[in-house]
Amino acid sequence: MQNQSIQVEVCAVIFSLKNSRLSVLLLPGETEHFANSWRLPGKPIRPGSSLEELAGNSIQEIFGDREFYLEQLYTYGDLDRHPDCQMVSVIYFALIPSNEQIIECRNELQPTWFAVDELPRLDMDHHSIVEYALRRLRYKLEYSAVGFELLPEFFSLSELQHTYELILGAKLDKRNFRRRILESGIIEPTPHRRMGEGRPAQLYRYQDDAIAEVKARRLFP
């Protein structure tokens, strides 16, 4: 059933906001085994690259040489994951700002965004991996500042609140949200304002030196 080889790969669960929905980037699956299914981007490990570099490269191949949030999620290594070999997958999860675009020269890979509540059929155990990444993302929101990583450099407090509401799947109280975020000191006001319908919004920027302090405290109930 299963031959004697072990393969080790690095994969990434890439989250972003697309059409006001939390979405995951997937590639078409390998057709030999998993017809009409999709898979997480990734690549086999190779000498000369660290695990994190490989995960970062997989993402930069799709989005270009941007900065983004990247964190190791879990390493899957059960015997029944792949029909042909024993597959060990080191999974990372990444957050891409909503304004970033897939670079055109990579269209041949057919990278595609799927809303997390409308995932297609996925290869192997990738479906449960995405679900786990989503739980971890929701949990991280409560006690760290990770939500900003899905927004452009400048954003309004309402945009930030909508991001949190999208990910947590719940409405948050506007005044409590603003008070907590501002008191936490993880964002700073900028001279910019966003004009649109209604009153212009103060724009804020993320202070990256503030991450460490916030990690210890829960921001949301």
Place this chain on the structure above:
Amino acid sequence: MQNQSIQVEVCAVIFSLKNSRLSVLLLPGETEHFANSWRLPGKPIRPGSSLEELAGNSIQEIFGDREFYLEQLYTYGDLDRHPDCQMVSVIYFALIPSNEQIIECRNELQPTWFAVDELPRLDMDHHSIVEYALRRLRYKLEYSAVGFELLPEFFSLSELQHTYELILGAKLDKRNFRRRILESGIIEPTPHRRMGEGRPAQLYRYQDDAIAEVKARRLFP
């Protein structure tokens, strides 16, 4: 400097209470590169065993076929970890009840307990791995029931409190501790009592069906 091979191994950070100190089990290091140093128990991956099985086996070789708490910690894969090859280490952490003994036939391995605040020189980056495992253990104590895993099947509330104080490195209020633990419902009283100096203590047992519920709530500030 570094040849082109990649090795993948599974290691375990094994915690227990020895002489009223939180301790880690170490084996003598490989002498070719790391003279007079110690290392985490572990073994290379091999076809036919999942990662968790390999971690579990490494521990059962030392303690026999016991049950114990085992959880994946992190996968280390930087380039500069080992002088000879690129080493990927999937690290697990385990909690062994304080009454468990190292089985005698394994004495040739020279497994040795070291208090976490008096660690010897360790191979590679194993020192920072132990420190990370310790941070994770302390953090887990706050919001889950993991402390029981270091005690025998029956234990008194004072013994449990001392365990928490040892791991967290801080004194806890007796009444608040007892109230919170009992209200959480993660332990149940047993008919047994521990006799000794002073008033006999009610002994409790861990209810393993209660783990899931408690995971979401913080038990300690």
Place this chain on the structure above:
DNA sequence: CCAAAAGTGTTCTATGTACACCCATGC
């Protein structure tokens, strides 16, 4: 002047914290 989104404080409730004395047993 109306629609639309931004912005702002206070009260109430729940949770955590601090704290001191009586109880049951062995010697």
Place this chain on the structure above:
DNA sequence: GCATGGGTGTACATAGAACACTTTTGG
């Protein structure tokens, strides 16, 4: 009967939750 560790409740402080109106802009 006394030394030793086991066992118990209440008052206070802090943090989170609920809640409605005013402000600024564009059309």
